[in-house]
Amino acid sequence: MLDLVKFSRNEWEEFLSEFSELVRKYKLILTQLDLAQTKIEGLHERNRTQIARSGEAILQVRAAVEKLCEKTEGVLNEER
Numbered sequence: 001m002l003d004l005v006k007f008s009r010n011e012w013e014e015f016l017s018e019f020s021e022l023v024r025k026y027k028l029i030l031t032q033l034d035l036a037q038t039k040i041e042g043l044h045e046r047n048r049t050q051i052a053r054s055g056e057a058i059l060q061v062r063a064a065v066e067k068l069c070e071k072t073e074g075v076l077n078e079e080r
Contacts, residue, residue: 007015
């Protein structure tokens, strides 16, 4: 047989009030987590863009150095 638990109206109202507060805090935490995730994704994308730019800069510097080496080699060969 099932034993029923009985609560007074005040106890139920207190429980529902506490439960509502917990739900409100839970929703606030979810909102904060969503904002944090959005911020992290933005930072990740910015880092990815900066890395790509750095890679492009390295390629440009490498190409410039190789061209300078070729010119220097050409000048040295002309002097011989």
